[in-house]
Amino acid sequence: MMLQGSIRIRVVTGRSEILNIKPGEKAVHLAFRPADRDLFNLLKTCPEIELLQLPTSAYDALSKFMKMYLNSAGIQLVRGDVSGHWHDLENYFVIPAYVIEKINELKIQGLPEEDIVSEVMNLRRISPDLILHLLRKPPLS
Numbered sequence: 001m002m003l004q005g006s007i008r009i010r011v012v013t014g015r016s017e018i019l020n021i022k023p024g025e026k027a028v029h030l031a032f033r034p035a036d037r038d039l040f041n042l043l044k045t046c047p048e049i050e051l052l053q054l055p056t057s058a059y060d061a062l063s064k065f066m067k068m069y070l071n072s073a074g075i076q077l078v079r080g081d082v083s084g085h086w087h088d089l090e091n092y093f094v095i096p097a098y099v100i101e102k103i104n105e106l107k108i109q110g111l112p113e114e115d116i117v118s119e120v121m122n123l124r125r126i127s128p129d130l131i132l133h134l135l136r137k138p139p140l141s
Contacts, residue, residue, distance in 0.1 A: 005097035007134075009053060011082055018042050027051040029082050029093060033058040036066055043073065051076045053130060076137065080127020095134070099124050103134050 009027040012018060018041045021028070025046045030038070034054070043049065052075050054062070059079045070077050082093035102123060106116045117131045 005100050007095040007100065008092040009051070009082065009095070011091055011093050012042075015041075018045055021045050024048055027053070029053040029080075030058065031055065031082070033061055036063065039066060039070070043075075049075055051078065051133065053078050053080050053082075053127070055079070055081055076133055078127065078129035078133050080130045095124070095126060095130075099126065100134065103131065107135060 007027060009029050010021060010025045011029045011031060012021065013031045015032065015034070015038050018038060021042070023046055026048055028042065028046065028049055028051070030042070030052070034042075039052075042052075052070065054077070056079045059077070062077075067077060099120060103116060103120055106119060111119075113132060113135060116135060117128045120126060120131045121128065
């Protein structure tokens with residue numbers, strides 16, 4: 001059962017899984033280095049995707065064209081891993097509601113972004129890019 005306000009990120013470990021993702025997924029983590037074809041398949045399979053997280057090596061290998069294309073499609077691209085996630089047990093990495101609440105609380109207190117990132121990373125192993133996304137953007141619909 002999902003807590004109110006938590007965010008689920010669908011973890012995909014191989015290209016063969018892309019066509020089996022539910023079309024309504026809003027956030028996806030690709031745990032492999034995708035080719036452009038894989039990303040186009042992902043966009044066809046999940047037309048409502050808002051957030052795409054890639055490991056740093058895969059993010060850095062992405063073409064400038066693909067980064068611009070994803071941006072123009074309204075998809076936030078972030079670097080990061082899903083630390084501590086066991087894909088064979090669960091297809092989703094969950095950011096609990098208490099983490100989202102903590103980010104909002106620190107933002108209201110007026111802390112600088114760097115301090116918020118640091119504090120949230122101590123609370124839960126989440127990538128800095130993903131924390132900044134949660135800090136700057138409204139929650140995934």
